[in-house]
Amino acid sequence: MPDLGRMLIFLGLVLIFLGALIFGLNRLHLPLGRLPGDINWRGRGWSISFPLVTSMLVSMVLSLLLWVIGRMRH
Numbered sequence: 326m327p328d329l330g331r332m333l334i335f336l337g338l339v340l341i342f343l344g345a346l347i348f349g350l351n352r353l354h355l356p357l358g359r360l361p362g363d364i365n366w367r368g369r370g371w372s373i374s375f376p377l378v379t380s381m382l383v384s385m386v387l388s389l390l391l392w393v394i395g396r397m398r399h
Contacts, residue, residue: 347387357376357379357383358374358376360376360378360379360380360382361378362377362378363376363377363378363379364376364377365377
């Protein structure tokens with residue numbers, strides 16, 4: 326059970342960090358989710374969003390970051 330407790334504390338800290346990061350990025354007024362190529366449909370009382378270009382951009386940035394970290398470890 327101690328391992329489960331440590332894992333839950335770690336996951337909670339990760340979620341707090343991600344929430345703070347998203348909150349901070351929101352204050353920078355970055356157009357994530359509204360880039361050209363992101364698909365948004367709006368109707369009466371509903372909306373659907375497919376952030377395709379934003380997803381690709383985030384994926385490229387994370388891949389580059391992980392590649393740099395991997396290169397630094399070797």
